[in-house]
Amino acid sequence: MRHHLFTAFLLALLPLQAAAADPVQRQVAGNRTTENVPEVPADLLERLDRYQNTRGASLAGWTREGCLLVSTRFAETAQAHRVCTPLGMREQLTFHREPVTGLVPAPPGAWRDGFIFAKDRGGDEFSQLYWFDDATRGTTLLTDGRRSQNGGAVVSRDGGLLAYSSTARNGTDRDIWVRDTRSGRSRAVLTEGGSWSASDFSPDGTRLLVSRYVSANESYPGELELAAGKLAMFPVDGGKAALGQFRYAPDGKGVFYISDEDIAGKPQQFRTLRWHGPGMGAPKLVSAHIPWDVDEVRIAGDGRHLAYSTNEDGISRLHVLRLPGLQPVELPALRALPVGVIGNFDFSPDGRRLALDLNSATSPSDVYVLPLDGKALERWTRSEVGGLDASAFVAPTLIRYPTFDQLDGKPRTIPTFYYRPAETAASGKHPVLINIHGGPEGQAQPVFNPTIQFMLADLGVAVLVPNVRGSSGYGKDYLQADNGFRREDSVKDIGALLDWIATRPELDASRVGVHGGSYGGYMVLAALMHYSDRIRAGIDVVGISDFRTFLQNTENYRRDLRRAEYGDERDPAMAEFFARIAPLNHADRIRAPLFVAQGRNDPRVPWTEAEQIVKAVRGNGQPVWYLEFADEGHGFRKKTNTDYFNAASMLFWQQHLLDGPDRFAELRAGLRTGGQPTAQDLARLKEQGVRTVIDLRGPGEDRGFDEAAEAARLGLEYVALPIAGKDDVTPANADALAALLAERGDGVLLHCASGNRAGALLALGAARAGMPAAEALALGRKAGLASLEPVVAAQLERTGAPAGAE
Numbered sequence: 001m002r003h004h005l006f007t008a009f010l011l012a013l014l015p016l017q018a019a020a021a022d023p024v025q026r027q028v029a030g031n032r033t034t035e036n037v038p039e040v041p042a043d044l045l046e047r048l049d050r051y052q053n054t055r056g057a058s059l060a061g062w063t064r065e066g067c068l069l070v071s072t073r074f075a076e077t078a079q080a081h082r083v084c085t086p087l088g089m090r091e092q093l094t095f096h097r098e099p100v101t102g103l104v105p106a107p108p109g110a111w112r113d114g115f116i117f118a119k120d121r122g123g124d125e126f127s128q129l130y131w132f133d134d135a136t137r138g139t140t141l142l143t144d145g146r147r148s149q150n151g152g153a154v155v156s157r158d159g160g161l162l163a164y165s166s167t168a169r170n171g172t173d174r175d176i177w178v179r180d181t182r183s184g185r186s187r188a189v190l191t192e193g194g195s196w197s198a199s200d201f202s203p204d205g206t207r208l209l210v211s212r213y214v215s216a217n218e219s220y221p222g223e224l225e226l227a228a229g230k231l232a233m234f235p236v237d238g239g240k241a242a243l244g245q246f247r248y249a250p251d252g253k254g255v256f257y258i259s260d261e262d263i264a265g266k267p268q269q270f271r272t273l274r275w276h277g278p279g280m281g282a283p284k285l286v287s288a289h290i291p292w293d294v295d296e297v298r299i300a301g302d303g304r305h306l307a308y309s310t311n312e313d314g315i316s317r318l319h320v321l322r323l324p325g326l327q328p329v330e331l332p333a334l335r336a337l338p339v340g341v342i343g344n345f346d347f348s349p350d351g352r353r354l355a356l357d358l359n360s361a362t363s364p365s366d367v368y369v370l371p372l373d374g375k376a377l378e379r380w381t382r383s384e385v386g387g388l389d390a391s392a393f394v395a396p397t398l399i400r401y402p403t404f405d406q407l408d409g410k411p412r413t414i415p416t417f418y419y420r421p422a423e424t425a426a427s428g429k430h431p432v433l434i435n436i437h438g439g440p441e442g443q444a445q446p447v448f449n450p451t452i453q454f455m456l457a458d459l460g461v462a463v464l465v466p467n468v469r470g471s472s473g474y475g476k477d478y479l480q481a482d483n484g485f486r487r488e489d490s491v492k493d494i495g496a497l498l499d500w501i502a503t504r505p506e507l508d509a510s511r512v513g514v515h516g517g518s519y520g521g522y523m524v525l526a527a528l529m530h531y532s533d534r535i536r537a538g539i540d541v542v543g544i545s546d547f548r549t550f551l552q553n554t555e556n557y558r559r560d561l562r563r564a565e566y567g568d569e570r571d572p573a574m575a576e577f578f579a580r581i582a583p584l585n586h587a588d589r590i591r592a593p594l595f596v597a598q599g600r601n602d603p604r605v606p607w608t609e610a611e612q613i614v615k616a617v618r619g620n621g622q623p624v625w626y627l628e629f630a631d632e633g634h635g636f637r638k639k640t641n642t643d644y645f646n647a648a649s650m651l652f653w654q655q656h657l658l659d660g661p662d663r664f665a666e667l668r669a670g671l672r673t674g675g676q677p678t679a680q681d682l683a684r685l686k687e688q689g690v691r692t693v694i695d696l697r698g699p700g701e702d703r704g705f706d707e708a709a710e711a712a713r714l715g716l717e718y719v720a721l722p723i724a725g726k727d728d729v730t731p732a733n734a735d736a737l738a739a740l741l742a743e744r745g746d747g748v749l750l751h752c753a754s755g756n757r758a759g760a761l762l763a764l765g766a767a768r769a770g771m772p773a774a775e776a777l778a779l780g781r782k783a784g785l786a787s788l789e790p791v792v793a794a795q796l797e798r799t800g801a802p803a804g805a806e
Contacts, residue, residue: 024618032644035614035626037595038655040647047458048650050386051450052643056364057081057090057381059357060103061346063134064113068355068380069105070367076639080117080132086369086378093132094139099637101127102151108301108349110159111182116142118151123633124601125555127151129164131181142179142186144168149557154198156205161226163189163198163208172556176210178226190224190231195561199246209246209255215564216441216472217480219243221257238262242476244271245296250303250323253278256286258294260476269475273297273308275326286326287319293473296344302351305329305372309342311473313398313415314445316342318356320372333370333377338363341445355380361419361446362393386450394419394456396446396465403469403496405489414493415474417446419463420506421456429508430462431536431657432501434494434527437465438518440482440565443473451646459650459658462507468493468523484567484574487547488581491526498534509534510676510753513657515649517541517635518605525583525590525613532591533756533786536675537656539595539649542605542634545613546582548575555603587616591786593656595625597645599632621778625652665755665782670746673762673783675754677707682749686714691747694740696723696757717744723757726791731799734765755784763792768799 024035060069060080067084074092077099081090094100094117102118113134118127129142129150143150148168155162162179169175169188176190176198190196190210199209199221210231211221218240222233236243244258254277260268263285273294276283287294290310297308306321318337320329340360347354352372359365364385369378385393397420400413421430433455437444444465455461467474468490470482482490494514502509512535516524521543528538544550551559551569567574579585594617598610607628614626627648629641636642664674664685672690682693693711699722711718719740723733741748750758763780767773773796777785780792 031630031632032641033626033628033630034648036623037625037627037648038651040644040651044650044654045647048454048647050388051454052639052646053386054364054384054388054448054450056359056383056448057357057367058365059344059346059355059367060115061105061344062108062348062355063105063115064108064110064349066348066350068367068369069103069115070357070381071100071103072381072383073099073639077637080115083367083380086380087382088380090381093137098122102129102153104153104155106159107155107157109157110155112159116153116155116162118153120633122601122631123599123635123637125149125603125633129153129162147171149174152197154200154208156201157203158205161201161205163201165195165197167557172559174557176208176224178208189226189229192231195557200248202248203250203252207252209248211243211246213561215561217242217476218564221246236261238265238267242271244294247297247299249275249277250299254280256297256299256306258297267476269477270294284326286321290317290319295342298345298347298354299323300347300351301349304351305347305354307345307347307354309345311443311445314341314417314443314467314473315339316358318342318345318354318370320354329372331370331372332374336377337368341447359447361395361417361448362390364448388453392422392457393448393453394422396420396463401497401500403493412469414466414468414496416464416466416497417444419452419456419465421460421462423460425460425506425508427508428506429511430460430506431511432507432509432513433461433463433653433657434497434512434514435463435465436468436494436514436516436520436523436527437471438516438520439472440470440490440519441472441479442519443467443471451649454650455653459653461653461657464497464501466493466497483565485577487566487577488526491523491530494523494527495531498531508676511536511657513537513539513653515539515541516543518543521605522583526581528590528592528594529583529586530589532589533754533784533788535592537593537595537652539597539652540610540613541597542599542602543596543609543613544605545609545616546584547578548582549584549612550605550609553606553608558604584613584616587613588620589786590617590620590622591781591784593623593625593652595627595649595652597627597636598629599634599636600628600630601633604634621781664749664751665784667762667779667782671741671748671750673750673755673758675751675784677749677751682707682710682714682716685749686716689747690716690749692717692719692744692749694719694721694737694744694748694750696721696750696752696761698722698724701753719744723752723761725757726788729757729760729764729788729791729795731764731768731795734761734768737761738765738769750783752784754786756786756788759783759785760788760792763789764795767796 026035057070057072067082070081071078080094081092100117104116114132120127131140150166152165165174166177173193174195175188176196178189179186195213208224211219213219224231241261246257258271260271271293273286274283292310292312295309295311299306310317338360340358343357345356354370357365357367364383367380396417399418402411403414452463470490501507514524514527521540524538524540548569569575596610598607614624618624664672666672708718752758759780762783763776767776
């Protein structure tokens with residue numbers, strides 16, 4: 001009798017299986033294409049609107065008359081503006097449909113006044129360089145205007161020469177070109193092959209500091225005599241090192257530079273500022289007392305001061321020295337700076353002031369001026385925060401959690417910024433979003449993110465931003481710890497973070513989402529591949545789904561640079577490894593809802609990476625939202641596009657991470673399955689007709705509240721059928737569940753921690769009732785079957801269940 005009842009129950013599920021094959025709901029609106037993305041409700045748009053209308057200002061440099069050139073957005077894209085007094089008007093200078101980047105003001109001694117900027121088309125990154133003339137307000141194209149990438153502009157002291165990197169010669173190598181700004185003639189001055197950039201002109205304009213970039217761990221510096229075209233490479237202590245900026249000393253006879261080269265034969269973990277002059281043997285270590293990376297260095301035009309910034313556990317510190325003696329300059333105004341991240345800084349034309357932009361977790365990027373005579377700090381821009389109360393913004397706490405391996409005999413720890421909502425969760429536990437940065441050599445820092453602030457304040461979601469192994473800022477060994485065949489070690493760091501979340505009484509381990517862009521998008525897919533039973537949903541933005549296809553299809557000028565980091569797909573062993581770890585090849589293991597977003601013009605991670613993972617995951621019956629912008633590239637820069645993407649993302653989290661309608665799958669009318677409900681879930685589900693709760697979790701498992709008591713309070717029947725793990729996925733327990741479902745009829749919520757155990761028993765019971773094995777497993781997946789699928793498959797093989805159509 002029990003099998004007959006359960007067979008009737010399974011027949012009621014067949015319409016759901018047919019629905020899984022419904023056609024993709026595709027919509028095209030201008031440059032935006034969506035697939036299966038619902039309409040964003042008006043109330044969500046209204047709540048999000050003020051967060052979408054925050055903006056910041058970033059520093060480009062000083063103009064000769066003592067104004068500041070800044071980049072900010074007042075309409076659709078970021079454009080160049082000029083500010084001439086503290087908190088003065090921002091005068092907009094450029095008005096382009098595409099954002100302008102790489103702003104470089106003419107030096108104060110230049111023969112003409114204006115600035116250089118870069119602009120591409122639709123995010124394709126084939127940026128061209130332009131000159132904005134201050135006298136005429138006209139714009140002149142400086143580069144070839146074709147499918148070439150141009151950037152890294154450096155101008156000589158008199159403004160007569162412009163050096164820049166360009167792929168114009170063959171589309172692959174970044175050569176160094178020099179343009180005579182008076183005659184308008186440009187020529188390639190360095191065509192050695194590889195990725196070259198210019199750092200600084202000598203004071204007399206006859207020499208140029210250059211470097212060849214191989215990877216985040218390897219660069220080679222040199223000096224080019226422009227007239228003779230003679231290149232002299234500098235020795236690199238230790239043979240290989242990461243090098244940053246090179247700057248000529250004021251007299252042009254020595255250089256200041258940033259490097260992690262060996263010191264007296266001893267390897268160094270961090271990049272230090274160094275000085276090397278004529279006749280010196282070993283360089284002088286300027287920042288040896290600071291055990292962190294030096295990011296940037298600037299030298300005042302009058303040669304009297306030097307400034308450099310350090311990255312200390314993700315926080316920027318600014319240091320000012322007096323030249324030539326390198327004595328520290330005590331500036332009380334520095335203590336008035338908010339704690340945050342410095343993007344750019346620059347000395348004024350007279351060398352008496354230092355401008356900088358600073359971004360913090362609770363304030364967008366703004367520009368400040370630091371007088372060197374000891375006077376008070378001046379704020380030059382105050383950016384809008386959409387009318388929100390900035391005092392309510394949440395700053396993160398820096399935490400470190402243990403991961404799977406050890407370092408020096410102790411557990412390795414992963415630095416992570418933890419944003420905790422100000423309000424306590426009604427259930428006592430906050431849902432969690434893990435936000436994974438790209439790079440992979442990037443670093444997550446505590447900068448202003450309006451979307452995070454919305455999730456904290458409006459959705460009550462805690463946000464964790466880890467710097468998994470492979471991130472910069474924590475030393476050379478940490479940076480290299482995910483290279484090559486160690487790629488998945490960084491994914492294991494996410495698994496360890498899930499373990500840490502489960503230990504936190506304020507966090508809900510049953511409601512965790514993952515978000516990431518670029519390499520972070522790969523991390524999202526890989527985390528879903530390995531931990532779908534512990535992750536509720538994921539958003540992948542311009543992410544890599546297979547390193548082999550990525551390396552084959554990325555733009556030519558990027559291919560060798562990425563091989564240096566990820567590995568060479570032409571090597572059979574590496575190709576086999578890539579195949580083994582590719583989320584594309586294991587799409588059947590991605591059991592959580594997925595949202596993929598992509599720019600059609602992306603030259604780094606081509607749109608084909610998104611297309612193929614969407615197709616593969618949908619092919620396994622899993623829900624996927626897809627969003628593509630035809631006028632974007634590697635990320636989204638236009639306000640209309642970013643606003644839509646953020647709104648769609650919040651809707652996705654509402655539906656798949658919070659209490660949305662899809663949180664508990666309705667396998668048939670009257671039966672819902674899923675993971676651990678909250679007290680709010682039980683109340684909502686009662687309103688939707690649930691009368692009985694069948695709980696497969698054991699008595700020792702944390703529910704975050706007394707579920708049985710809450711069910712009784714609501715008038716719901718509570719039935720416990722403890723299924724501890726794979727050993728309890730048995731025919732007997734499948735039969736017991738079938739009996740319960742048959743006896744209770746409609747109005748049932750069947751749950752465990754994630755839906756995994758519920759899906760396992762339903763699949764096994766379905767097969768025992770005569771359903772073909774393939775269909776039974778598909779049914780189980782609908783209910784949440786993930787890591788227990790091999791256990792169920794083995795049971796079906798032993799019992800000889802019919803295979804069904806493949």
